[in-house]
Amino acid sequence: MKHSFFSDKKYWFKGNTHAHTTRTDGTCPPDKQVQDYSERGYDFLAITDHNVVDSYQEKKGICMLPGWERDVRHNEENTSCIHVIGLFPADACSMQVKEKPRYACNEVTDQELLDEMREDGEFVILAHPHWSRMLPEEVTKLDGFQAIEVFNAGCECLMHAGRADLYWDMLLQEGKRIYGIACDDTHGKTEKSDRFAGWIMVHEDECTAHSIIEAMTRGDFYATQGPEILDWGRDGNEVYFECSPCAEVHFITYPTRGTSIFAKDGEVLTKVRYTLKGGEKYVRVECIDEKGKSGWTNPFFSIINTK
Numbered sequence: 001m002k003h004s005f006f007s008d009k010k011y012w013f014k015g016n017t018h019a020h021t022t023r024t025d026g027t028c029p030p031d032k033q034v035q036d037y038s039e040r041g042y043d044f045l046a047i048t049d050h051n052v053v054d055s056y057q058e059k060k061g062i063c064m065l066p067g068w069e070r071d072v073r074h075n076e077e078n079t080s081c082i083h084v085i086g087l088f089p090a091d092a093c094s095m096q097v098k099e100k101p102r103y104a105c106n107e108v109t110d111q112e113l114l115d116e117m118r119e120d121g122e123f124v125i126l127a128h129p130h131w132s133r134m135l136p137e138e139v140t141k142l143d144g145f146q147a148i149e150v151f152n153a154g155c156e157c158l159m160h161a162g163r164a165d166l167y168w169d170m171l172l173q174e175g176k177r178i179y180g181i182a183c184d185d186t187h188g189k190t191e192k193s194d195r196f197a198g199w200i201m202v203h204e205d206e207c208t209a210h211s212i213i214e215a216m217t218r219g220d221f222y223a224t225q226g227p228e229i230l231d232w233g234r235d236g237n238e239v240y241f242e243c244s245p246c247a248e249v250h251f252i253t254y255p256t257r258g259t260s261i262f263a264k265d266g267e268v269l270t271k272v273r274y275t276l277k278g279g280e281k282y283v284r285v286e287c288i289d290e291k292g293k294s295g296w297t298n299p300f301f302s303i304i305n306t307k
């Protein structure tokens with residue numbers, strides 16, 4: 001019998017969790033940013049300017065998730081650093097303006113920054129570790145963030161440093177329960193647009209900051225650059241996966257190794273299955289469409305028994 005890994009919530013809400021405006025180092029004024037994402041069909045948006053949470057009014061048709069981006073430099077030249085997104089499960093209209101000075105180089109440790117954000121009740125996302133030039137061991141030793149940006153459009157457009165698949169799998173192999181986010185990190189300064197290129201689809205009954213963060217906390221969402229993930233779950237000793245037409249579907253598992261499935265010439269993949277080997281500590285799926293755009297499920301944890 002099929003058992004979906006998604007909940008039975010009613011709707012899917014589309015949103016970007018990382019965007020900058022003229023309030024800090026972006027090129028788009030906050031009002032226009034909100035309007036543009038709304039017109040583009042987004043259901044929610046987090047404006048995450050550096051060290052400041054501003055009070056943005058609720059715009060018609062889009063829910064604002066209050067958020068910010070914090071960072072610590074590991075050296076004065078800033079050749080290595082940590083950047084972290086914090087999202088608040090609070091109504092944007094009732095949110096107090098919050099501003100903090102940027103930490104000086106090594107003023108706090110990476111872990112202290114994460115702890116501070118978690119204690120504040122934020123949903124914490126490790127941003128673009130490749131752009132930050134974090135070493136794998138600097139990432140895997142950290143605790144307290146709930147998600148990692150598996151795709152960051154801004155860093156990808158800047159210098160091809162927007163992916164974090166390998167960091168994500170290393171964290172998962174260590175047994176950490178980390179979800180994957182695709183986002184824009186909109187600055188508007190790159191040759192190729194860093195807008196509307198990566199987003200998450202959140203499964204919920206209603207679109208409020210509180211309910212979106214709640215769904216994100218239980219991992220009830222997927223990340224994408226375009227492909228739609230319609231359903232996935234378990235059916236006996238198989239994992240089934242259903243998506244909009246794709247050219248490739250990859251099952252990533254540990255400690256067993258997963259598999260890659262490719263569409264035959266002139267065909268597409270919309271429904272595929274993977275037979276579990278047993279003992280999988282996690283299973284996640286990435287599908288890629290004919291334009292090369294990816295979609296990522298969150299990991300499903302602990303398939304111990306395949307009977």
Ligand SMILES: [Zn+2]
Pocket residue numbers: 069083127128
């Ligand atoms: Zn950043």
Ligand SMILES: [Zn+2]
Pocket residue numbers: 018019020069185
């Ligand atoms: Zn940013």
